[in-house]
Amino acid sequence: MAQFSDEMRHVFDVHRLVFRIGELASMTQVSARQLRYWEKKQLIKSREREGEQARVYTFGTFVQVSMIKYYLDNGYTLTAAAAKAQERDSRAKLLRRFIFKGLRGFAEMDGQVAINMGAFDDQQTLMALVPEEGTVTYRLVPNAEARRLTQDLPD
DNA sequence: ATTCTAACA
């Protein structure tokens, strides 16, 4: 069993899932022309291979392009679609932080238990105020204040 | 075979 895991580990390493422009184009139904154009508009990124000139895209970019394509197909302009995709990505990252470490940070705000949900942006942290009964509310506080208020739970 | 940039019948 351990041997299977060792041998198959590389299969699940997303860092190995990189694509060239033709592959990404067929995967997402977004033309190579569009991919180059979107990159020029700073909507997506590609990294260069050492010694090569051909673009290399990561799995994350594949997801990003897929999202932009989705919103594009639903009537959004390119710029708006990219913004939507970025927003979705931010929410996903926030949710992931919450799932993996959000429950470790607790604080008390206004006499209520609050969960530190992680950095919302460069300056603010999202706190979820959880009353004993009723609706959970959310508040953005400066990162420094969130750090001061939050008490990490022991492992 | 595939990708690159620049340019447009």
Next chain:
DNA sequence: TGTTAGGA
């Protein structure tokens, strides 16, 4: 945005 030229 598509497509094509001309080079790597």
